[in-house]
Amino acid sequence: MPALSLMPPEFSIVRDENKCVKCLACVRQCGFGAQQYDAADDRLYTIDANCVNCQRCVSICPTGALTIYKNPPPLRPHAYWTENHLRNIAKQAETGGVLLTGMGNDQPFPAYFDRLLLNASQVTNPSIDPLREPMELRTYLGRRPEAGGMMEGREERQAKTRTPLVPIETPIMFSAMSYGSISHEAFTSLARAAKEFGTMFNTGEGGLPGDLYDYADHAVVQVASGRFGVHADYLNAGRIVEIKIGQGAKPGIGGHLPGEKITAAVAATRMIPEGTDALSPAPHHDIYSIEDLKQLIFTLKEATRYQKPVSVKISAVHNVAAIASGIARAGADIIAIDGFRGGTGAAPTMIRDHVGIPIELAIAAVDQRLRDEGIRNQISLVAAGGFRSSADVVKAIALGADAVYIATAALIALGCHLCQKCYTGKCSWGIATQDPYRSRRLNPEIGAERLYNLLRGWSHEIKEMLGGMGINSIESLRGNRLHLRGVGLNEVELKLLGVKHAGEAM
Amino acid sequence: MKKVYARPLWCMNCHLCEVNCIVAHSRSRDLFRAYKRENLRGTARVIVEERLPLSVAVQCRHCDDPACVAGCISGAMVKDPATGIVYCQEDKCVGCWTCVAACPYGAIQPGEKNGRPLPLKCDLCRETGEPACVAGCPNRALVWEERRAGA
Numbered sequence: 001m002p003a004l005s006l007m008p009p010e011f012s013i014v015r016d017e018n019k020c021v022k023c024l025a026c027v028r029q030c031g032f033g034a035q036q037y038d039a040a041d042d043r044l045y046t047i048d049a050n051c052v053n054c055q056r057c058v059s060i061c062p063t064g065a066l067t068i069y070k071n072p073p074p075l076r077p078h079a080y081w082t083e084n085h086l087r088n089i090a091k092q093a094e095t096g097g098v099l100l101t102g103m104g105n106d107q108p109f110p111a112y113f114d115r116l117l118l119n120a121s122q123v124t125n126p127s128i129d130p131l132r133e134p135m136e137l138r139t140y141l142g143r144r145p146e147a148g149g150m151m152e153g154r155e156e157r158q159a160k161t162r163t164p165l166v167p168i169e170t171p172i173m174f175s176a177m178s179y180g181s182i183s184h185e186a187f188t189s190l191a192r193a194a195k196e197f198g199t200m201f202n203t204g205e206g207g208l209p210g211d212l213y214d215y216a217d218h219a220v221v222q223v224a225s226g227r228f229g230v231h232a233d234y235l236n237a238g239r240i241v242e243i244k245i246g247q248g249a250k251p252g253i254g255g256h257l258p259g260e261k262i263t264a265a266v267a268a269t270r271m272i273p274e275g276t277d278a279l280s281p282a283p284h285h286d287i288y289s290i291e292d293l294k295q296l297i298f299t300l301k302e303a304t305r306y307q308k309p310v311s312v313k314i315s316a317v318h319n320v321a322a323i324a325s326g327i328a329r330a331g332a333d334i335i336a337i338d339g340f341r342g343g344t345g346a347a348p349t350m351i352r353d354h355v356g357i358p359i360e361l362a363i364a365a366v367d368q369r370l371r372d373e374g375i376r377n378q379i380s381l382v383a384a385g386g387f388r389s390s391a392d393v394v395k396a397i398a399l400g401a402d403a404v405y406i407a408t409a410a411l412i413a414l415g416c417h418l419c420q421k422c423y424t425g426k427c428s429w430g431i432a433t434q435d436p437y438r439s440r441r442l443n444p445e446i447g448a449e450r451l452y453n454l455l456r457g458w459s460h461e462i463k464e465m466l467g468g469m470g471i472n473s474i475e476s477l478r479g480n481r482l483h484l485r486g487v488g489l490n491e492v493e494l495k496l497l498g499v500k501h502a503g504e505a506m
Numbered sequence: 507m508k509k510v511y512a513r514p515l516w517c518m519n520c521h522l523c524e525v526n527c528i529v530a531h532s533r534s535r536d537l538f539r540a541y542k543r544e545n546l547r548g549t550a551r552v553i554v555e556e557r558l559p560l561s562v563a564v565q566c567r568h569c570d571d572p573a574c575v576a577g578c579i580s581g582a583m584v585k586d587p588a589t590g591i592v593y594c595q596e597d598k599c600v601g602c603w604t605c606v607a608a609c610p611y612g613a614i615q616p617g618e619k620n621g622r623p624l625p626l627k628c629d630l631c632r633e634t635g636e637p638a639c640v641a642g643c644p645n646r647a648l649v650w651e652e653r654r655a656g657a
Binding site: 019021022023024025028029060062063430435436437440441443445446 | 515516517518519520521522524525526537538541542547558559644645646647
């Protein structure tokens with residue numbers, strides 16, 4: 001820290017002395033040294049400059065004595081030079097470094113989910129009560145057989161290289177978060193919840209810890225540019241193999257897990273020396289074209305004896321539809337697309353906030369392109385990046401996704417308050433940290449229950465929404481954009497999303 | 507008998523078991539009054555021992571053959587034959603603190619109540635039912651269950 005900080009603290013912690021009983025839980029739980037205790041004077045005090053507003057102290061305080069306020073900006077308001085810009089410049093003037101941040105894009109770009117509304121049945125077509133009638137949310141992921149019978153021997157050839165479909169009980173999976181970026185406790189919570197609910201979790205690019213192979217049947221095992229933790233047993237243990245090309249929070253950028261987070265266990269899982277930085281290159285150095293991608297896809301399929309569908313995950317970028325078409329033709333069984341709201345454990349702030357496109361537009365564009373080319377039916381499309389509620393999930397599926405990945409929402413269920421300090425490794429909630437003092441705060445028994453509850457709640461709501469629309473299966477909603485209407489969208493947006501404006505009839 | 511067991515793997519050192527213990531053993535059973543009016547801060551009967559990053563809540567084991575009961579000179583400390591709970595009959599205690607010295611777990615602290623001596627030790631919340639420390643543990647680091655001897 002420099003002798004003189006140019007910026008006032010971002011947050012201010014206020015303690016109601018009438019309520020405080022000096023139990024010191026806040027001091028023990030603060031991950032950032034903002035809560036302090038002076039034993040000589042039996043005095044609690046705060047260092048506001050350290051506070052990141054993670055709300056851990058507020059949640060743990062038994063008397064509700066704590067409140068965190070955003071410091072009213074003492075800076076002169078400026079619509080162009082906002083407080084964020086000033087803070088960032090001051091920080092860089094001190095450090096000369098690249099600005100880092102965590103979680104997803106927090107800038108006020110439009111959320112198209114909030115401009116889309118769903119349909120419901122009235123009079124002429126009956127709505128369905130999901131509590132009384134069966135409602136199917138099971139979704140099958142993977143490549144469908146092409147129309148057979150056209151060419152001699154085609155069926156036979158296909159059968160040899162066809163990977164099995166993977167059923168999930170709800171169209172919601174946990175998105176990739178690597179062991180290393182999140183704690184073993186958080187990782188275990190995801191794995192357990194996925195297994196209990198009958199859906200998938202994703203190992204991210206850090207491999208699968210040895211003690212979690214029991215859950216591998218519900219794992220999407222990732223192969224990323226760093227190839228961390230990738231070996232034959234790992235590939236064959238998982239249910240789906242995913243090639244990670246890009247991540248919504250940082251398209252075009254690799255990864256960097258600092259050496260401090262590479263504990264012995266993380267090192268063993270990643271198969272790298274303890275304490276060394278884990279650097280994921282920006283590109284896969286063996287993939288410079290769709291043809292190269294095809295080679296890796298079939299390398300992985302050969303390595304798994306065509307028993308595992310291969311997914312390719314890309315970030316939503318400007319030319320996403322054409323890239324997705326190439327991926328489908330390269331032999332991928334699943335395409336995962338991660339929108340610009342997708343989260344991360346660490347990303348350069350400028351990349352996170354200014355690169356990529358909204359997932360809603362990406363799904364619509366990819367689905368339409370694949371339909372136009374007559375290959376949409378062959379592959380599954382998984383959308384990721386900023387799903388906040390079951391309504392977002394339903395809208396994404398109506399736009400053309402088969403299923404969605406959620407990660408930020410899952411972490412919030414585990415306690416995350418989006419303080420965006422994942423990259424510091426100091427997470428007070430025991431999620432984005434490898435420090436045993438912090439990570440033990442997240443008991444996976446409780447974590448798995450909370451995640452299961454989230455999936456259960458969202459699935460219930462999805463059934464209610466489907467029932468209202470008069471359909472009894474998630475399959476019937478997929479790409480059914482007539483169930484969507486836009487509000488306050490211009491003609492270009494409506495055309496790209498492929499939806500009519502609210503008020504327009506069928 | 508059902509006892510309180512600590513699961514050190516999930517103890518996160520928040521010490522809320524101590525707070526809940528104090529409230530459960532206060533006259534008012536109210537958090538603010540217990541601390542602000544009854545002045546009970548520091549009288550918890552469960553103590554979180556710290557050797558960070560490890561921490562663990564330590565409390566009376568309610569031994570089968572309790573040294574504190576054997577050592578008690580006034581017959582105040584007894585083991586309830588029906589429930590197995592070891593507790594102090596407050597009106598009989600003379601404050602010799604033999605129990606404090608005798609406990610092999612360091613689970614008894616010398617204390618006082620209304621000017622009279624009182625050994626601070628876990629009584630498994632025998633008057634209210636489920637131990638308050640277990641009910642209030644935010645991370646399930648404390649459990650109240652029956653375990654076989656040696657388990």
